[in-house]
Amino acid sequence: MPSDVCVVIPAYNASSTIGNIIIGALKHVSRVIVADDGSTDNTAVAASGAGAEIVIIDRNRGKGNALKVLFQKTVDEGYDAVISMDADEQHDPEEIPKFLAAHIMHPDDIISGSRMGEKEKIPRARYNSMCIARYYISLAANQFIEDTQCGFRLYPLSIIKKIRLKTEKFVTETELLMKAGDIGADIRFVSIKTIYNENGTHFKPVKDIVAITAYVISYIYVKWFIEGITSNDSNTYSAKSHVRDLIGRNKKMDILFQMFTVFTALPATVFFLLEYQFLGLLMPNNFASIRERGFGFSKITLSTQMLPVLLIVAGIEKIVNVAWPKVNILDGFIKRFFSNLWKDTE
Ligand SMILES: Nc1nc2c(ncn2[C@@H]2O[C@H](COP(=O)(O)OP(=O)(O)O)[C@@H](O)[C@H]2O)c(=O)[nH]1
Numbered sequence: 001m002p003s004d005v006c007v008v009i010p011a012y013n014a015s016s017t018i019g020n021i022i023i024g025a026l027k028h029v030s031r032v033i034v035a036d037d038g039s040t041d042n043t044a045v046a047a048s049g050a051g052a053e054i055v056i057i058d059r060n061r062g063k064g065n066a067l068k069v070l071f072q073k074t075v076d077e078g079y080d081a082v083i084s085m086d087a088d089e090q091h092d093p094e095e096i097p098k099f100l101a102a103h104i105m106h107p108d109d110i111i112s113g114s115r116m117g118e119k120e121k122i123p124r125a126r127y128n129s130m131c132i133a134r135y136y137i138s139l140a141a142n143q144f145i146e147d148t149q150c151g152f153r154l155y156p157l158s159i160i161k162k163i164r165l166k167t168e169k170f171v172t173e174t175e176l177l178m179k180a181g182d183i184g185a186d187i188r189f190v191s192i193k194t195i196y197n198e199n200g201t202h203f204k205p206v207k208d209i210v211a212i213t214a215y216v217i218s219y220i221y222v223k224w225f226i227e228g229i230t231s232n233d234s235n236t237y238s239a240k241s242h243v244r245d246l247i248g249r250n251k252k253m254d255i256l257f258q259m260f261t262v263f264t265a266l267p268a269t270v271f272f273l274l275e276y277q278f279l280g281l282l283m284p285n286n287f288a289s290i291r292e293r294g295f296g297f298s299k300i301t302l303s304t305q306m307l308p309v310l311l312i313v314a315g316i317e318k319i320v321n322v323a324w325p326k327v328n329i330l331d332g333f334i335k336r337f338f339s340n341l342w343k344d345t346e
């Protein structure tokens with residue numbers, strides 16, 4: 001049993017499920033730490049009864065904050081890596097050894113669970129939004145990430161120390177992947193079971209998806225701004241002085257910036273395409289992260305221009321489905337414009 005890796009669980013009102021996860025995890029690691037995020041049920045009692053150590057957060061501040069607290073604690077205690085798990089039994093602790101084995105082979109890489117081996121078990125709307133999200137998150141992270149929204153991950157703390165996490169709630173895990181990839185870290189996968197159970201969700205489909213989307217767009221905006229005017233600069237993130245983090249220092253300015261990037265994303269992508277084509281003649285290897293992969297900028301520009309069309313297609317499908325529930329035009333559209341640019345996997 002490794003003593004330098006522990007399991008961390010951000011938990012909110014998970015008293016009925018947390019115990020089993022902890023008991024299962026303690027078979028594979030010697031320590032489990034739970035952040036009880038202002039739960040109003042008996043989460044802390046259930047967790048400590050099952051053998052976990054508890055960090056109490058006085059009021060509910062969201063998953064991102066709880067993860068930051070857990071990272072800080074494990075960094076301070078000198079751990080080498082942490083495995084994060086959800087509190088609602090969507091992750092099977094029996095799969096922890098896969099992460100540990102991958103960590104031994106690749107100690108400097110993030111190891112993420114991927115549910116794509118059983119993608120038919122993922123609710124369709126969730127799967128479609130995951131496909132679009134990963135198209136852009138992969139671009140920001142300089143590599144194809146199979147499952148960008150899985151909370152079952154192993155993080156080497158050496159990577160966590162190099163990153164400043166600025167976002168909250170469900171955005172933080174996406175921010176982490178983008179920044180880790182953008183400093184040059186590799187993100188690998190281990191296949192895990194896809195579990196959708198009756199335990200409900202705290203994820204708010206509209207609010208949380210909007211928050212993730214706006215942050216991803218604003219992050220890529222800054223990344224491409226930097227890459228457009230520099231040569232050979234595919235790793236643009238630095239915790240010391242990163243433009244996106246500087247903007248994030250002021251909450252109001254951050255929201256305004258995110259709104260600005262969302263509303264100007266379409267013309268901005270055309271601007272970046274021109275910069276790629278023409279400034280690239282004077283500035284060799286600008287947009288290095290895109291040139292390195294060899295898929296060109298036109299494809300990305302076209303996909304991005306398709307985003308409003310996607311909303312229209314989704315709307316049409318919803319209306320048509322009232323009379324013909326089997327009609328499905330959205331999946332093909334997403335496959336056509338937002339599939340894996342890296343092409344080695346589907
Ligand atoms: N600390 C904390 N953790 C949360 C909160 N909401 C969700 N989580 C954690 O994040 C996991 C995933 O959230 P969940 O609501 O199940 O979203 P879904 O699985 O994506 O539908 C949960 O199992 C919890 O472990 C919260 O408000 N605070």
Ligand SMILES: [Mg+2]
Nearest residue numbers: 086088090201
């Ligand atoms: Mg869940």
